Amino acid sequence: MKYVLYFTAVMFLYSCTSSTPRPDIHIELPYSFEDGFETEDLNKEALIVPGGSRWTKVQQVNPVMANNAWSVQDEKVSEGAHALHLLAQPSDDILSKMDIEKQGFYAPEGSTIRIEADFFIKSTSDELKDLFLIDVECCSCWDPSVDNNQCPGIRLKLSEDNFLSIERGKILGSSLHQTERTFPLGEWVNIIWQMELSPDQEGLNILYINGEPVLQETGHNMPNAAAFKSEFEQHGIEFELQAPLVYERIQIGATANPTSHQVEMYVDDFRLNIE
16 A cells, blocks of 8 residues: 655655564563674674574665675774674665664563664765664554554654754654754764653653763653554544554664765663663
């Protein structure tokens, strides 16, 4: 089924189509996962482990005219001996993506999710507006009767002048902006993103850059069933958000690089906690 929604430019440009089925929800909290990308002999394939003990897969979407790349390296690290290295070419007719993905956890409505990672962005440009760094998604909450699963979710991206912001277009919300501190390029930066998850205004959204709080704002940070139903009804489509509502996928890296610049990035010391 084809459809055009007012948020098409956001949802469809940066979507992560998935056929993820509804999981057999059995939520055991607290949940914790951390990875410093340590491998033997810099073997990047060792990060993708059957059974979900490490990462699930790598998402590599190359633009038409160039190839993205990823590796484990030992020349630039924030902790330990290794870090993840990602190279994302500028987009052309295809949206460029180069990131690593973790599935198999469940962050339900009412829980608190805390994401922490160290980034080093090496770029020849001081303007990387719309570069996406972290996506948290609910692929399984999409109505299975409606084609083209858009994996609703919430994301971190660089906005104007490289201020880090929380982007909510895929859950029918406006971005949450901060102007306390720009994202430093050419150095290691510690990011902490904490959310009390809610599809309503009771959600809490907090950002730290290098230990400094730069944003604390209430507002929904999960898809809202009534809002999605209403939006699709305006286009003659029946849509029912699937329950229970949980996030079950996270992507980190250059989850979308629509900029006109090549982005070279290092990621280290990743941590995910859900309570």
